[in-house]
Amino acid sequence: MTKPTDNIEQAGKFQWFYRESEPLSSSTDRLPVVLLHGIVSQSYSWRNTLSPLAEQGFRTIAPDWLGTGYSDKPDLLDFSYQPDALVQELGAFIDALGLETFHLVAQGFLGTVGIQYALRNPDRIDRLAIVNAPISRSCQLPWKLKQMALPLVGDMATQDPLLVDRTLEGAGGYRVEDEDLDIYRRPFLKSSDAGRALVATLRRLKIPKITAEIEDGLKQWSKPLLLLWGDRDPWLPIDLIQPFAQTLKTAEFSILEEVGHYAQEDWPEKVTEALLLFLKRSQT
Numbered sequence: 001m002t003k004p005t006d007n008i009e010q011a012g013k014f015q016w017f018y019r020e021s022e023p024l025s026s027s028t029d030r031l032p033v034v035l036l037h038g039i040v041s042q043s044y045s046w047r048n049t050l051s052p053l054a055e056q057g058f059r060t061i062a063p064d065w066l067g068t069g070y071s072d073k074p075d076l077l078d079f080s081y082q083p084d085a086l087v088q089e090l091g092a093f094i095d096a097l098g099l100e101t102f103h104l105v106a107q108g109f110l111g112t113v114g115i116q117y118a119l120r121n122p123d124r125i126d127r128l129a130i131v132n133a134p135i136s137r138s139c140q141l142p143w144k145l146k147q148m149a150l151p152l153v154g155d156m157a158t159q160d161p162l163l164v165d166r167t168l169e170g171a172g173g174y175r176v177e178d179e180d181l182d183i184y185r186r187p188f189l190k191s192s193d194a195g196r197a198l199v200a201t202l203r204r205l206k207i208p209k210i211t212a213e214i215e216d217g218l219k220q221w222s223k224p225l226l227l228l229w230g231d232r233d234p235w236l237p238i239d240l241i242q243p244f245a246q247t248l249k250t251a252e253f254s255i256l257e258e259v260g261h262y263a264q265e266d267w268p269e270k271v272t273e274a275l276l277l278f279l280k281r282s283q284t
């Protein structure tokens with residue numbers, strides 16, 4: 001199995017960090033796959049999915065969002081952290097990598113930005129997979145994340161590297177290994193910028209507005225769509241999502257048993273298997 005490489009890409013004003021696995025054969029005709037992570041996470045969450053997808057012929061790319069992981073964490077004077085701004089900068093990153101058409105996989109509450117990008121640029125997306133992300137007006141930001149956006153309380157809480165442990169493990173019930181938590185914590189230990197960017201992102205996420213856009217957009221989506229859901233998600237339970245999923249004409253709804261909100265962290269093998277079935281079908 002090839003190990004993912006760590007990379008930096010300059011896209012406009014900002015530097016993006018991303019992990020990438022390339023197919024062993026350069027002659028593959030399969031489209032690239034972009035994997036997007038959620039809030040209080042990193043591209044590192046996709047570490048066990050990158051190489052298996054590449055081994056099946058997919059160039060696979062997982063970036064850290066601006067403000068997270070090892071990507072730039074600009075000051076509010078230089079970047080608004082509004083969803084529309086993140087959509088724009090995601091587009092700049094994708095263009096900088098030279099991706100014309102690709103598959104998109106978006107997980108979690110920050111994955112909503114990726115879904116917005118797909119809905120606004122359907123000509124660029126071949127297949128869209130959504131993993132435990134708020135996709136309808138019935139979804140709300142969970143109290144665990146709301147607390148991080150509160151004045152003073154949130155400013156202090158997001159400077160504590162242990163918030164990563166409590167959030168990742170609390171949203172699925174699984175223990176994350178210490179060596180993995182060390183990587184998740186590192187940006188918070190290195191600089192206060194990680195905490196400030198997290199607060200800014202959460203305060204500007206505008207869940208009611210973006211879920212309305214996503215719900216309306218998915219109703220009109222005509223391309224293959226996979227809704228992949230961990231059934232242990234305490235923030236976006238299946239009972240909340242499934243009624244809406246059943247109204248979507250192109251959607252395939254797949255349940256991941258005993259998997260929580262951060263599905264690719266909780267049980268990557270199940271996520272990878274489901275994604276491969278979905279993505280390989282797109283090549284026939």
